[in-house]
Amino acid sequence: MSSKRIFFIRAADRPGVLFRITSVFRRRNFNIESVTVGNTNVPGESKIVILIDVDEEGADAFARLVKRIIDVYEVVEAPQESCTLKELTLIRMEGSEAGLEEICKKYGAKLTVNGGVYIEHCGDPQNSDALINELSKYKIKDISRTGITALVKENGKNILRFGY
Amino acid sequence: MHTSNMQTDSYMSGARAIVRALENEGVDVIFGIPGGATLPLYDELKDGKIRHILARHEQSASHMADGYARASGRVGVCSATSGPGATNLLTGVATAYMDSSPIVAITGQVAKPFIGKDAFQEIDTVGVYMPVVKYAIQPLTPKEIPESIKMAFFISSTGRQGPVLVDVPKDVQTGSDEMDFSSNVKLKGYETSFKPDPSRAREAAKLILQAQRPIILVGGGAIKANAGSMVVELAEILMAPIASTLMGKGAVPETHFLSVGPIGMHGTYHANRLITESDLVIGIGARFSDRTTMDTGEFEREKMIIGLDIDPTEAKKNLKNELAVTGDVKESLAMILQFVKSMMPYSENSPWIRRVKELKDQFDGKVFGEKAVSPLIIKEVRGQLADHDIVTTEVGQTQAWAELFYKALKPRTFITSGGLGTMGFGFPAAIGAKVAKFGSNVVDLAGDGSFQMTSNSLATSVKEGIPVIVIIFNNSTLGMIAQWQRMVYGNRIVASWLGESPDFSYLAKAYGAEGVKVNGAEDFGRAFKEALSNEITTVIDVPIPPEENVFPFVPSGKSLREMIV
Numbered sequence: 247m248s249s250k251r252i253f254f255i256r257a258a259d260r261p262g263v264l265f266r267i268t269s270v271f272r273r274r275n276f277n278i279e280s281v282t283v284g285n286t287n288v289p290g291e292s293k294i295v296i297l298i299d300v301d302e303e304g305a306d307a308f309a310r311l312v313k314r315i316i317d318v319y320e321v322v323e324a325p326q327e328s329c330t331l332k333e334l335t336l337i338r339m340e341g342s343e344a345g346l347e348e349i350c351k352k353y354g355a356k357l358t359v360n361g362g363v364y365i366e367h368c369g370d371p372q373n374s375d376a377l378i379n380e381l382s383k384y385k386i387k388d389i390s391r392t393g394i395t396a397l398v399k400e401n402g403k404n405i406l407r408f409g410y
Numbered sequence: 411m412h413t414s415n416m417q418t419d420s421y422m423s424g425a426r427a428i429v430r431a432l433e434n435e436g437v438d439v440i441f442g443i444p445g446g447a448t449l450p451l452y453d454e455l456k457d458g459k460i461r462h463i464l465a466r467h468e469q470s471a472s473h474m475a476d477g478y479a480r481a482s483g484r485v486g487v488c489s490a491t492s493g494p495g496a497t498n499l500l501t502g503v504a505t506a507y508m509d510s511s512p513i514v515a516i517t518g519q520v521a522k523p524f525i526g527k528d529a530f531q532e533i534d535t536v537g538v539y540m541p542v543v544k545y546a547i548q549p550l551t552p553k554e555i556p557e558s559i560k561m562a563f564f565i566s567s568t569g570r571q572g573p574v575l576v577d578v579p580k581d582v583q584t585g586s587d588e589m590d591f592s593s594n595v596k597l598k599g600y601e602t603s604f605k606p607d608p609s610r611a612r613e614a615a616k617l618i619l620q621a622q623r624p625i626i627l628v629g630g631g632a633i634k635a636n637a638g639s640m641v642v643e644l645a646e647i648l649m650a651p652i653a654s655t656l657m658g659k660g661a662v663p664e665t666h667f668l669s670v671g672p673i674g675m676h677g678t679y680h681a682n683r684l685i686t687e688s689d690l691v692i693g694i695g696a697r698f699s700d701r702t703t704m705d706t707g708e709f710e711r712e713k714m715i716i717g718l719d720i721d722p723t724e725a726k727k728n729l730k731n732e733l734a735v736t737g738d739v740k741e742s743l744a745m746i747l748q749f750v751k752s753m754m755p756y757s758e759n760s761p762w763i764r765r766v767k768e769l770k771d772q773f774d775g776k777v778f779g780e781k782a783v784s785p786l787i788i789k790e791v792r793g794q795l796a797d798h799d800i801v802t803t804e805v806g807q808t809q810a811w812a813e814l815f816y817k818a819l820k821p822r823t824f825i826t827s828g829g830l831g832t833m834g835f836g837f838p839a840a841i842g843a844k845v846a847k848f849g850s851n852v853v854d855l856a857g858d859g860s861f862q863m864t865s866n867s868l869a870t871s872v873k874e875g876i877p878v879i880v881i882i883f884n885n886s887t888l889g890m891i892a893q894w895q896r897m898v899y900g901n902r903i904v905a906s907w908l909g910e911s912p913d914f915s916y917l918a919k920a921y922g923a924e925g926v927k928v929n930g931a932e933d934f935g936r937a938f939k940e941a942l943s944n945e946i947t948t949v950i951d952v953p954i955p956p957e958e959n960v961f962p963f964v965p966s967g968k969s970l971r972e973m974i975v
C-alpha cells in the first residue's frame with residue numbers, strides 16, 4: 247500500500263553522501279517530496295530526513311540500497327503519523343502589510359516590516375499550505391520553503407530500523 | 411639549524427605516495443593505459459617495483475584486474491586517465507561491482523583549478539562511478555593519498571567485496587608533502603564481519619532437519635568465503651543435492667556425487683527439476699538473482715528458503731519465505747553444521763536421494779538438441795585441462811554452454827561475468843587470471859561476437875608474454891540474440907548476423923599470436939592439445955552451426971518448471 251513515509255538517515259558529514267542517497271531515488275524512480283539535511287549533536291555526522299510517497303516494497307528496496315552506502319550509519323523508516331513534522335516557510339509580500347496581521351495571527355506566523363513585508367511560518371506543512379493559500383488573495387512576491395524535517399514520536403508505531 | 415627545508419624520506423610527491431602505498435598493499439601488478447592526467451603517476455612507476463601491463467583499451471584493463479582478482483582472491487588494480495580513460499574503464503568496474511569482485515581503479519583527474527571548467531578530458535569521474543562502485547575517493551591534497559589508497563584496499567577487500575575508485579587530480583599527484591603511511595583505516599558505520607546470530611543458525615538447523623527434500627544452492631559468496639569443504643560436509647550429512655548459481659560454479663567439485671550443476675535460465679535439467687521439487691533451499695552465498703530463480707513466486711512455492719550471506723542488505727531481498735542468516739558464510743555454516751551434527755543424519759536411501767540419483771543418472775551431461783557442437787568442444791576442453799586450470803567465458807550462448815557442460819572442479823577456476831553479463835569480459839579476464847596464476851593454463855571460451863569487443867587484448871597478451879588460449883565458438887552471429895529471435899520473436903532475425911568476417915586466425919597472426927581454424931570436434935581436440943603444449947597465445951576458431959540453440963532454456967518471466975528442451 248502506497249503511503250507517505252519518512253526516512254531518517256544518519257550518515258557521515260562528507261561530500262557526495264547526499265548525492266549517493268538521492269541517486270537511489272532516481273534509480274527506482276521514486277519522487278522525493280521533501281529532503282532536509284542538517285548536522286546533529288554528534289560531530290562529523292549529519293541527519294537526512296526524506297519524505298516520500300512509496301509502497302512497502304519500494305520502501306524496503308530503498309532502505310536496502312541506502313544502507314549499502316558505506317557512509318550511511320543507520321536508516322530508520324517511520325510512517326508519517328508516527329512523527330512530529332515541521333516546516334519553515336518564508337514569504338515576501340508585495341505592497342503594505344494591511345490585512346495580513348490577522349491572517350498571520352490565525353496561523354501563528356510572524357509578520358515583519360523591515361524595508362519590505364516578510365512573513366515567517368514554522369509548523370505543520372499543511373498549515374503552511376493553508377497560510378499560503380489565504381495569502382494568495384494578496385500579492386506574494388517570493389516564497390521559500392525548507393521542506394519538512396521531523397522527529398519520531400516517543401510512542402511512534404511501526405518504526406523500522408535498518409541498523410544492523 | 412633549521413630543518414624545515416630538509417627533505418626527509420617521508421617527503422614526496424603525491425604520485426610517488428600512490429606507488430609507495432600500492433607497494434605497501436603488496437600490489438605486484440597494475441593493468442592500465444597512461445594518459446595526460448596520469449603522467450606523474452606513470453613517471454613514478456618507472457622507478458617502482460610494480461609491473462605495469464599495458465592494455466589497448468581501458469575496458470580491457472579493468473577486466474584484466476577483475477580476472478586477476480577472481481583467480482587469486484587478491485585485490486586487482488587498474489588505472490586510466492581522466493575523461494575518456496575513465497569512461498572506458500567504467501564497464502569493467504561495473505562488471506566487478508555486479509559480481510562483488512575486489513578491484514581498485516585509479517584514475518587521473520584534471521588539476522583542481524580546472525575541475526568544473528569543462529577542461530580537456532574532464533568528466534565528473536566520481537559522479538559517473540558512484541552507482542557502480544562500493545566506494546569512491548578523491549584525495550584533494552597529496553597528504554591524503556596514503557590513507558585514500560589504504561582505505562580503498564580495505565573497503566574493496568572486506569565484507570562484501572567490490573570495486574573502489576580513487577580519482578586523483580593531476581596537481582595532487584605533482585604536489586609534495588610529508589606523508590604518513592602508518593595510519594589505520596577506521597570507518598564509522600562500516601562493519602566488515604558480522605557474527606552470525608546463533609539463534610538464527612539454530613532456527614536454520616531446525617528447518618534443515620524438518621525438511622524432507624532439502625537442496626543446497628551455492629553461489630559466488632561460497633567461493634569467496636572458501637566454504638566448499640563445509641558445504642560438502644553438510645550435503646553428505648543430509649544426503650542433499652548441491653546445485654549452484656552461475657557464480658557458484660567450482661565452489662564444490664561438480665563431479666561430486668551429490669553435485670547437480672547450476673540452476674537458472676540455463677541450468678541443468680535435473681538441477682532445475684530438483685530445486686522445483688525440493689521443500690527447502692539452503693542458499694550459501696547466493697543472492698537469488700532473477701537469472702537464478704526466474705519467477706520468484708513459483709521458485710519459493712511450497713518451500714522454505716535459508717539464505718546465508720555476508721551482506722545484511724541481501725536478507726529477504728528477493729524471496730519472502732527466506733530465513734536469512736547474516737554473517738561470514740563459513741562461520742554461519744559452521745554453526746549450522748554443529749547443530750545439525752548433534753541430530754540424526756539422514757538415511758542414505760531416502761526417497762529424495764533416490765529421486766536425485768534417478769534424475770542425475772538420466773540427465774547429467776545430456777545434450778538437448780541433436781546438432782549441438784558446442785557441448786562436445788567444452789567437454790573436450792574439460793578433458794584436456796587439469797583441475798587447477800582456469801576457464802573464463804564471454805557472454806551469450808557460449809557462456810550458457812559453458813555453464814551447462816564445463817564441470818568446474820576447484821574454486822576460482824570458472825570465471826564469468828554473471829551479474830552484468832559483459833561481452834568482451836572473458837579474454838582480458840583470462841589475461842588477468844594468467845598473470846595471477848602463471849602456472850595454470852587459462853582458456854577463454856568465446857563467441858565471435860564477444861571476442862570482437864576486446865580482441866585488442868591480443869596485443870597485450872603477445873607483447874607482455876602472457877599466453878592464453880581463446881576458443882572462438884564461431885557461428886557468425888550474436889548467438890543468444892539470434893536464439894531469442896528464433897524462439898521468442900517469431901523467427902524475425904534482426905541485426906544478429908555478423909557474417910564470416912574477420913578471419914580470426916589471420917587476426918591472431920597479425921598480432922603475433924598463433925591462429926588456427928579447425929573443422930569439427932575431433933580436429934579441435936588436436937589443435938587444443940597443441941595450443942596447450944605451446945607457450946604462445948593461440949586463437950582457435952571453431953565453426954559452429956548458426957542455428958544451434960542452447961537448451962535447457964527458461965524464457966524470462968517463466969518459472970524453472972517451464973524449461974524448454
